Amino acid sequence: MDGLIVVGIVALLVIVASEHLGERTGVVAPLTLLFLGVAVGLIPQIPNVTLSPEIILELILPPLLFASAVAMPVMDFRRNLGPISTLSVVLVIATAGVLGWFFHSLVPGLSLAGGIALGAIISPTDAVATSIIKSKGVSHRLVTVLEGEGLINDASALVILRSAIAASAAGTVSFVMVGLDFLWAVLGALVIGWIVGEISIRIRSKVTVSSADTVLSLTVPFIAAIPAEYLGSSGLVSAVVAGLITGHHGARLIPPDHRLTTKQTWSVVSLVLEGSVFMIMGIQIGALLDDLRADTLTFSHALWMALLAIVITLLMRTLLVMPLLALGRHRIREKPKDTPKTRLSINDRQRRIDAKGVKLSKRQAANCQNTTGLQRRIDRAVADLRYYQEAKLTNRDGIVMIWAGMRGGVTLAAAQTLPYNTPHRAFLLVTAFLVASISLTIQGGTLGWLIKKVKPTPQTPPSRADRTRLIRVMVRAFESVPVPPKLRAALGKEENEMLADARGGALALATRLFDALSEEMVNEMRPNETFVGISLSTDLNKPKIDREIAALAVQYALDVADAQRCALIAARDSGNIDSTLLSAALANLDADQINLELHLHPDHH
Numbered sequence: 001m002d003g004l005i006v007v008g009i010v011a012l013l014v015i016v017a018s019e020h021l022g023e024r025t026g027v028v029a030p031l032t033l034l035f036l037g038v039a040v041g042l043i044p045q046i047p048n049v050t051l052s053p054e055i056i057l058e059l060i061l062p063p064l065l066f067a068s069a070v071a072m073p074v075m076d077f078r079r080n081l082g083p084i085s086t087l088s089v090v091l092v093i094a095t096a097g098v099l100g101w102f103f104h105s106l107v108p109g110l111s112l113a114g115g116i117a118l119g120a121i122i123s124p125t126d127a128v129a130t131s132i133i134k135s136k137g138v139s140h141r142l143v144t145v146l147e148g149e150g151l152i153n154d155a156s157a158l159v160i161l162r163s164a165i166a167a168s169a170a171g172t173v174s175f176v177m178v179g180l181d182f183l184w185a186v187l188g189a190l191v192i193g194w195i196v197g198e199i200s201i202r203i204r205s206k207v208t209v210s211s212a213d214t215v216l217s218l219t220v221p222f223i224a225a226i227p228a229e230y231l232g233s234s235g236l237v238s239a240v241v242a243g244l245i246t247g248h249h250g251a252r253l254i255p256p257d258h259r260l261t262t263k264q265t266w267s268v269v270s271l272v273l274e275g276s277v278f279m280i281m282g283i284q285i286g287a288l289l290d291d292l293r294a295d296t297l298t299f300s301h302a303l304w305m306a307l308l309a310i311v312i313t314l315l316m317r318t319l320l321v322m323p324l325l326a327l328g329r330h331r332i333r334e335k336p337k338d339t340p341k342t343r344l345s346i347n348d349r350q351r352r353i354d355a356k357g358v359k360l361s362k363r364q365a366a367n368c369q370n371t372t373g374l375q376r377r378i379d380r381a382v383a384d385l386r387y388y389q390e391a392k393l394t395n396r397d398g399i400v401m402i403w404a405g406m407r408g409g410v411t412l413a414a415a416q417t418l419p420y421n422t423p424h425r426a427f428l429l430v431t432a433f434l435v436a437s438i439s440l441t442i443q444g445g446t447l448g449w450l451i452k453k454v455k456p457t458p459q460t461p462p463s464r465a466d467r468t469r470l471i472r473v474m475v476r477a478f479e480s481v482p483v484p485p486k487l488r489a490a491l492g493k494e495e496n497e498m499l500a501d502a503r504g505g506a507l508a509l510a511t512r513l514f515d516a517l518s519e520e521m522v523n524e525m526r527p528n529e530t531f532v533g534i535s536l537s538t539d540l541n542k543p544k545i546d547r548e549i550a551a552l553a554v555q556y557a558l559d560v561a562d563a564q565r566c567a568l569i570a571a572r573d574s575g576n577i578d579s580t581l582l583s584a585a586l587a588n589l590d591a592d593q594i595n596l597e598l599h600l601h602p603d604h605h
Contacts, residue, residue: 015275030128030278030408031444034437037282048287051280056413058225060273061154062239066221067266068127069151069243070250073579075572076144077244079387084148086324092156095316096120099309100164106305107297109423113168118428120160121415122309122435124153126408132447133404139457140580141391146404154410155236159185161414169419181232188233190241196224197245205253210261213254217262218269220246252569256590257597277409281436284412288433291426302427306434313439317405325398328388376574383575390463396456403450406443411436462581469577470585477567481559487552554596561593 018032040046077084099119104112127150134143163178200220207213224242225235250259292299393401415432418425462470568586571577 033278034282037279041283041285050287053413053416062221062225066239066243067270069240070247074248083145087149088152089156092123095123113164117164120157124157125405129404136451151240155234185234189228189237192228193224193238193241197242201249210258213258214262214265281409281412292430295427297427302430317402321398325393379574400456406439407436462578466578473567477564481563484552490549
């Protein structure tokens with residue numbers, strides 16, 4: 001037991017050191033951890049390590065994908081669902097089929113179903129590329145597509161792998177049964193993930209202690225994945241859907257301090273789990289090579305086959321990505337029909353939307369909706385069209401997208417699920433390991449250099465129109481909350497001017513009033529001295545108008561924050577404002593509210 005504790009502590013320290021080293025050298029932490037794992041695995045004095053693939057597939061992957069899905073804006077995911085689904089489903093199926101024929105042709109005794117199983121293992125990409133390109137200033141849409149692909153393609157590959165293994169055991173491949181199995185894996189996971197996400201986020205909204213809420217959030221990916229796997233659907237897709245639902249409803253239902261605590265905890269969990277995947281992957285090389293010595297096929301055969309497999313995956317990715325981007329640009333360039341609706345420019349439509357007032361039901365208002373269902377769909381369609389025109393993906397983006405399709409830790413874990421009676425199983429496992437490690441090393445190590453040379457579409461700051469719409473949303477929400485008459489009457493000119501600032505005046509004023517009423521400040525003041533236009537008394541035991549006014553200011557500030565958050569969520573749902581700008585505005589609003597609540601209840605934070 002003591003030895004395991006020491007190993008665990010050393011592993012955590014290595015993960016932290018590799019992360020720090022990556023910031024200084026530009027080499028991403030997963031590559032460093034992979035090399036360290038391989039170095040440890042090749043030391044003769046260290047016993048061979050073989051870990052169950054379920055550790056990665058069932059214990060590590062669900063929370064990792066869940067955390068990524070929570071951080072993914074649903075609006076961006078929906079807008080890029082076409083390229084995301086094409087890369088994560090169509091490309092995975094096509095690549096698995098081509099690689100399956102390739103392995104079936106070259107590996108003696110390996111059936112076509114067995115070859116497709118290995119092809120499915122090698123097909124999914126790793127999320128390492130996303131962490132690299134995020135720091136290189138590429139367009140937000142390119143990052144979104146690659147992140148979305150990483151959320152789904154592991155699940156697609158594992159479903160194909162499961163079907164191929166079943167077909168290999170049966171001796172025949174039924175494409176109808178494979179298709180039905182794939183359909184159920186996706187649809188069943190969508191339903192289960194949606195139910196778990198909707199129920200869990202509402203249960204969490206009733207929890208009043210942030211630490212308890214965080215612990216509850218850690219269970220959600222497993223609550224979504226386990227029943228899905230038990231029913232024969234994809235646990236990973238279920239965890240992703242639950243994460244998307246959680247991220248979408250979190251800003252409306254979960255208090256800001258709870259979300260901040262949960263976000264920080266999940267960032268630590270993700271760091272440890274992701275680092276563990278690559279260390280586990282590298283450290284198993286010793287056991288893989290020992291098993292390969294008993295095979296008739298050698299390491300050199302595995303190396304050549306891995307290199308050819310990498311070339312095939314890149315060719316398949318090129319054959320799909322470039323036409324996909326060209327088709328997307330062609331659809332944007334298509335001239336719309338000359339009808340009264342399409343004669344209006346997008347900006348004219350947007351101005352009409354911004355100027356429109358709509359009467360809402362109580363339920364719609366409670367759900368932070370500022371338009372009816374039909375109007376919201378129209379708003380969303382207009383905003384989507386503007387997004388596609390402003391965030392086009394070019395051929396330069398396509399080159400980066402192709403090279404970013406590297407393999408990772410899931411490849412080796414999935415390979416270890418191959419049945420033990422698979423012909424040349426040890427050889428296939430070493431081949432899968434070489435594909436993943438070489439792909440990570442070459443593509444991951446040169447992706448930053450490629451971005452500098454190719455110069456894909458850079459990330460541009462939010463447009464002036466988006467900023468104007470954001471300010472308009474904030475001001476309207478601010479104006480919708482009436483100032484309590486007693487509060488306005490008690491304030492001086494300076495404080496009333498502060499209240500006119502829709503970007504945080506109410507929160508700033510409430511904080512100043514609370515500070516003025518703190519016991520330390522009151523004791524330092526002379527009797528009848530005034531602060532922010534309010535007369536304060538040194539007798540704290542008597543009921544005073546000062547505390548009443550401060551309480552009114554605090555409640556008014558919280559009401560304004562709630563109204564502005566609701567307005568931002570409504571703007572997010574209609575897609576009228578850039579998602580990065582909205583996320584920043586929501587984060588600033590949360591920070592202001594947490595700061596005010598920290599003044600009010602310092603012992604609760």
